[in-house]
Amino acid sequence: MEHTKGYKRILVTSALPYANGPIHLGHLAGAYLPADIYVRYQRLKKRDVIYICGSDEHGVPITIAAEKTGVSPQEIVDEFHFRNKEAFARFGMSFDYYGRTSSPVHHKTSQAFFLKLHGQGVFKKKAEQQLYDPKAGMFLPDRYVKGECPQCGYAEAYGDQCEKCGTSLSPTELKNPVSALTSEKPQLKETEHWYIPLGHFQKQISDWIATRHGWKSNVLGQVKSWLSDGLADRAVTRDLSWGVDVPLPEAKGKVLYVWFDAPIGYISATKEWAEARGDPHLWKTYWQDAETKLVHFIGKDNIVFHCIMFPAMLMAHGDYVLPNNVPANEFLNLEGNKLSTSKNYAVWLEDYVEKFEVDPLRYYLATIAPETKDSDFAWQEYLTRNNSELADILGNFINRTLAFTNKQFNGKVPARSDLDDLDQMMLRAITKAPKEIGSAIEKVELRKALTVFMDVARTANKYFNDQEPWKTVRENPAKCATTINICLHTCNTLAVLMEPVLPFSAEKAWAMMGHDTDVHAQVWDGVAKIELPAGHQLGKTSILFRKMEEKEIQPEIERLQNIQAQLRGDVPVEETQEEMKISYEDFAKIQLRVAKVLAAEFVPKTDKLLKLHIQLGTERRQIVAGIAQKYSPEQVIGKKIIIVANLQPAKIRGIESNGMLLAAEDDNGNFSLLALDKEVNDGAAIR
Ligand SMILES: [Zn+2]
Structure with missing residues (x-):
């Protein structure tokens, strides 16, 4: 093996x-x-x-x-x-x-x-204050608490995240928190939890990551960013009734954190x-x-x-x-917008399979696989890929070959005789295809694998056209037989090579080739060498890929457009920020100014917040910023930063914040304060 x-x-x-x-x-x-x-x-x-x-x-x-x-x-x-x-x-x-x-x-x-990790003394046990709803008799994790976002002031932020500004939060960071269960004001109550000190594994993980060859750069980028920030303790248990009970007598009412189980x-x-x-x-x-x-x-x-x-x-x-x-x-x-399950802006698999065939979706999704960056599903492109690639190239080649064989050779494989250059070229193309497609799949480069696969089908169509079997069938029957023999041989190979992406069509094509064996049990490496003996009877032919019509996908496009229209029109601004456009007047309301950081310190009992004293021209202010995991106080003191100067004051962890600092963060977790290109005095306005 x-x-x-x-x-x-x-x-x-x-x-x-x-x-x-x-x-x-x-x-x-x-x-x-x-x-x-x-x-x-x-x-x-x-x-x-x-x-x-x-x-x-x-x-x-x-x-x-x-x-x-x-x-x-x-x-x-x-x-x-x-x-x-x-x-x-x-x-x-x-x-x-x-x-x-x-x-x-x-x-x-x-x-x-x-228990194994507990027995080895891996965990740390920590007591901490968490929000508790006395009426419901339970602690309030994540979305069980609502309150005001300490960053942007949005009133309906959840205990795990503010959906308006996207900041990750912990329940105790919310201002004026209320229980989502009872609307009661929660109390702080002490509870104990087990933590895995990920910092203890920092070196071991870093060393191991350094040995990972061939990993995708987006993956390595994110991992290295986490590692360079330093790994913190992370709770493995929480107070909740639904989950895997913590198997310790003193842990009644606690379950394993879902990330752990x-x-x-x-x-x-x-x-x-x-x-x-x-x-x-x-x-x-x-x-x-x-x-x-x-x-x-x-x-x-x-x-x-x-x-x-x-x-x-x-x-x-x-x-x-x-x-x-x-x-x-x-x-x-x-269709150019972010998926949203809560807004039903999605294509649900169970709906799709009721209305459409599976393989065209598998094919299209694999050709647009978001391998290195985000990609976009568009119904129109789905239809085009089905019609112009699956139906017009792959399906067309297999169906025209089988139709010709049925008509001219009674559905039996004709014998091969002397090979010309074109025949040799076609045979070479299918002989090397399994290796080329396979090595791309091995590296999970599906777009590339499909490009190579579809090129074989394109080559096959061209071969059929160039050999003109509809002419040679009368002028040179031996040559016609050879052409069709090689075309059938190619169909047979394609039937197996399409199996990973198009499993249902592969079954259909394999049966059409007259096999009663299982296409899913074939051998990838040997597929181009499978002999179709002269006289082998083909199976019943049917259309492999049906051409789709615009009217089939129109309702799907309209449904999604309607949701987008509703989102633009009827719902609060915070839920449509990706698509929302603002006027210049709106923008002009925001005062952005240059500030110089005079002093900075960690906010006690948090791992995210820095308290900054800043100078704006003649004015001094204090702001609280969620940058402590990315910048140390030493790194920001003396820096000139950009702040929103006319944000309503907010209290974060009991500390007054008079403004919001601006920073940029990408999907890999790279994080930077906004910086100036040339020297400008603090207090300067940004226009
Ligand atoms: Zn917010």
Whole structure:
């Protein structure tokens, strides 16, 4: 059996989707379709590969969704676990196992993992003040608290994030907080939690990351930015009723933080897979044998969890292999705008599969895979790709070859005789295709793999045209037979090579070639050498890719346009900031000024905030800025910064802030204060 260099087996995972909503195209393009293509290819390469996924069923979004709809969290996760599993299956996702984190095996596995680390003294226990709702009798994590954003003053900010300015928050940072459950004013109450001191793993993680060759630069960029900021303690437990109970007698009412238990879900699901196969210890081979290649497919929002936190957990435990690669994708936009699940601005997989065929979507999503930057799904382009590539190039070649064979050779493979240059050229093209396409898939460069694949089909169409079998059938029957023999041979090869991306069409094409074997069980490397003996009877021919009409996609385009129109017209400004345009008059209301930092210090008991004393011409002010994880006080003292000078004063952690500092941050977490290009006096206005 052949393997990727140095490995005996491959374990592939896709991020566990949250079981609080349906799957949409953004999910598919990021963590699922690329993994499925990769896994299907590895199976055809006859490698030992398993593909593990499942539902992430814990966490605050699920309990909030349950409260909103008046049902239990279990009912929510039951609904979406099965709906998503079904939609994935219809999309052709070929998981070996699709588990769920509410399963007893998962609870046991994640508790044992916690206890092992606890027993080794890995965790720190800390007492802290957290918001508590006495009426509801519970602590208020994340979205259970609402209040005023300390950065922008937005009144409806949540305890984990302000949706207006995007700042990450902790519940105690909100001004005038209220409980989302009872609208009561919460009290501060002491609670104890276990923390993993990620700083202890800083060197080990850095050393390991330095050995990761062939990782995507967007992934490495984010990881290095986290590492250069220094890794902090991170809580692994919290006060909540829904989740995996912390398995310690003194931890009643506490559960494992979902970031901690969710990745262990990959292990639990592998255990269940092994049990279902009647070989309960087999999971260990995949997780604990050094000759396993572990690959996590995720979206970019999950990079820190899979490249820092989960590896730190695995290192602390000691028995597990570390990920070999984490090919995270960027995000997919929709018709030029950001996807929004809460605004229904998305294409939902379960709707799609009711109306359309699966393979054109798999093809289009793979051709626009957000491999190195965000990409855009557009229905019009989807239709064009289906019609002008799948139907006009790939489908056309296979269908015209089969139609010609049916008509001129009674549906039987004609014999090959002497080969001319064009015949040789065509045979060379299909002989080298598996290797070229395969090496691109191996590197998860799906766009490239599809370009090479479609070029083979283009070459084949040209070959058919140049050989003019419709003329040679009368003028030179032996040459015609050779041409069609080679065309059929090419169809046969394409049927297998399309399998990873177009699994349903591959089945159809394989049957049309007269095989009663399983196309999914063919051998990638040998596919171009498969002999179609003269006289072999082809199967029944049907259209491989149907051309679609504008009117089929028009309702989809209109639905999305309507949502955008509503968003522009009827909803508050803060929810449409990406698309919102402002007038010059609006902009002129904002006073931006140059300020000089005179003094700076950390705000006690926070890790994000600096208190700055600044000079604006003759005036002195104090502002609080959330830059402490990016800049030390020493780094900002003496600097000239840009501030919004006429922002309403705000109290942040009890400290008055009279202005807001401006900074830039990109998707990789690179962060910079806005700087001046030339010397300008403080107090200067910015126009
Ligand atoms: Zn805000």
